Amino acid sequence: MSEIDTSQEPMSPEEQKIFQARQKQRAVIMAGLLLFLCVLFYLITIVKIGAST
Amino acid sequence: MTTASTTLYGLASAKDLFALTKPRVMSLVIFTALCGLLAAPGTIHPILGFTAILAISLGAGASAALNQWYESDIDAVMKRTSQRPLPAGRMDRETALHFGIGLSVFSVVLMGVAVNWFSAAFLAFSIFFYAVVYTIWLKRSTPQNIVIGGAAGAFPPAIGWAAVTGDVTLMPVLLFAIIFFWTPPHFWALALFVNSDYSKAGVPMMPVVAGRQSTRKQIFAYSLVLAVVAIAPFALGFTGLVYGISAIVLSVVFSGLSLKVALSETFEPEDMDAEKRLFKFSILYLFALFAAVVADRLVMA
Numbered sequence: 001m002s003e004i005d006t007s008q009e010p011m012s013p014e015e016q017k018i019f020q021a022r023q024k025q026r027a028v029i030m031a032g033l034l035l036f037l038c039v040l041f042y043l044i045t046i047v048k049i050g051a052s053t
Numbered sequence: 054m055t056t057a058s059t060t061l062y063g064l065a066s067a068k069d070l071f072a073l074t075k076p077r078v079m080s081l082v083i084f085t086a087l088c089g090l091l092a093a094p095g096t097i098h099p100i101l102g103f104t105a106i107l108a109i110s111l112g113a114g115a116s117a118a119l120n121q122w123y124e125s126d127i128d129a130v131m132k133r134t135s136q137r138p139l140p141a142g143r144m145d146r147e148t149a150l151h152f153g154i155g156l157s158v159f160s161v162v163l164m165g166v167a168v169n170w171f172s173a174a175f176l177a178f179s180i181f182f183y184a185v186v187y188t189i190w191l192k193r194s195t196p197q198n199i200v201i202g203g204a205a206g207a208f209p210p211a212i213g214w215a216a217v218t219g220d221v222t223l224m225p226v227l228l229f230a231i232i233f234f235w236t237p238p239h240f241w242a243l244a245l246f247v248n249s250d251y252s253k254a255g256v257p258m259m260p261v262v263a264g265r266q267s268t269r270k271q272i273f274a275y276s277l278v279l280a281v282v283a284i285a286p287f288a289l290g291f292t293g294l295v296y297g298i299s300a301i302v303l304s305v306v307f308s309g310l311s312l313k314v315a316l317s318e319t320f321e322p323e324d325m326d327a328e329k330r331l332f333k334f335s336i337l338y339l340f341a342l343f344a345a346v347v348a349d350r351l352v353m354a
Contacts, residue, residue, distance in 0.1 A: 022066050029067045040107075043100045044167045051098070 065148050069138035073121055073149055074114030074156075081339070082113040082209045088343040089210030089228055092350045093217035097168075104167040105216035109209050111160035112176045116205070118153030119184035122146055124192075130254040133247060153184070164216070172215040179208035193255075196262040199244075203236025204229075210343070224291045227282060228346070234279040235339055238272045238311055242332040245269070245314075246322040269315045272331070276311035280304035283342060292349045299345035307331075307338050 011019060086109040090102055097105070121128065121139055129140035138144040157180050165173030183205035192198045207229045214225035237259075244251055244258045245265060251258040260268045283304050287297030313327040 019064060022064050026064075026067050040100075040104065044104060047098045047100050 065138065065144040069143050070148075070152060072138055073118040073144070073152060075117035075121075078117060078206075079110055079113050082206070083110050084340065085228075085232065085343055086110070086209035086213035088347050089213030089225060090216055091213075091347045092210075092224070092228075093214040095217050097217045101168055102216070105164065105172065105213065108160045108164035108168070108173075109176060109212050109216075111156055111163070112180050113209065115153050115156035115160055116180045116183040118149055118156060119180075120188045122149040122153055123184070123188050125149075127254045127256060131250040133250060157184075168216045169219050171219050172212050175208065175212050175215050175221075179205060179212065182208070193257070196257045196259045198257065199240045199259070200237050203233045203240075206236060207232035223289070224286060227286050227289075227291070228343075230282045230285075231279070231342065232339070234275055234282050235335065237275045238279065238307075239332065239335040239339075241268050241272050242314065242328045242335065245328045246325045246332075265320065266318070269317060273308075273311045273315035276308045280308050286346070292346065293353050294349075295352050296345045296349035299349075300342060303338050303341055303345075307334065310334055 083106060086106055090097065090105060121137060125137075125139035125146060128134035128137050134140065139146060139149055157177075161173050161177045161180070164176050183202070187198070187202040187205050191201050195201075210228040210232070211221055211225040214228070215221055241259050244260050245268060252261045259271065263271075283300045284297070286292045287294075287300055310327070310331040314331050317325070317327045319325050319327075
């Protein structure tokens with residue numbers, strides 16, 4: 001379960017810009033990591049199949 | 054229950070999350086784990102070898118994140134650590150805790166699924182040892198904190214070895230012992246010239262509790278034990294001349310520098326040249342010794 005933290009004051013326009021830039025940067029890095037893991041698990045699977053046959 | 058924060062403080066930057074893993078320490082972990090993996094008898098597919106090193110590195114990063122989560126109060130007091138993401142106020146503690154636990158679980162599962170479950174269990178134990186036994190339990194309660202904490206840093210080569218062989222024999226135990234006995238002289242040399250910081254943070258580091266002179270003598274004593282342990286793989290016939298000569302030369306220099314520290318009586322950190330020299334050489338020592346293990350194996354092969 002999640003909720004929005006409303007205990008803080010709203011962000012200023014500058015802070016909002018930094019916040020969105022951080023969100024974007026984290027999303028791009030996460031996408032890159034997921035792609036890397038997809039390739040890695042694909043290769044691990046191929047190696048494991050090769051070893052068992 | 055998670056809280057979706059809408060504040061800048063609640064959304065850590067990727068750079069700060071990366072800093073949480075102590076990348077500098079991780080480089081030593083990667084290196085020693087790789088050496089353990091390359092020195093082990095037998096072979097491992099390069100993809101699986103890469104995955105093993107990745108899992109060990111992520112496990113080390115996870116331990117570091119959990120360490121910083123727990124120690125943010127100490128880090129805030131010490132000049133050397135005050136700019137880390139948590140004490141500098143760039144991240145909340147909950148984020149660090151979630152990141153550390155998530156990374157721990159992922160690294161262990163990755164190791165188990167891709168490599169073998171023995172090395173995965175070993176990795177899980179090493180994370181537990183660093184985060185709980187060292188950070189939470191011993192660091193604040195005993196001046197032997199570094200000695201026992203050194204064990205946590207000594208696991209990577211043995212885990213790298215276990216990734217290849219699926220077990221642990223005397224040689225990886227010796228690799229473990231090398232880092233274990235190297236850690237006290239390495240950290241105490243540092244603690245001698247940053248003594249004031251540790252006393253301010255209330256960490257019972259040896260120079261704070263036992264005094265500088267006692268610490269200096271203990272540094273020398275540990276350097277002698279280290280020399281014996283470092284030369285043991287050659288003496289027991291596990292390695293050849295390449296490693297044997299390297300270990301003897303490096304250990305003689307290390308013990309010589311430690312003797313200079315033991316004879317030093319300086320109280321001013323800026324005059325502690327012997328301690329600074331030993332600290333710098335200790336890093337080179339470990340890199341060179343582990344490189345020699347691998348070079349020796351390549352030559353013998």
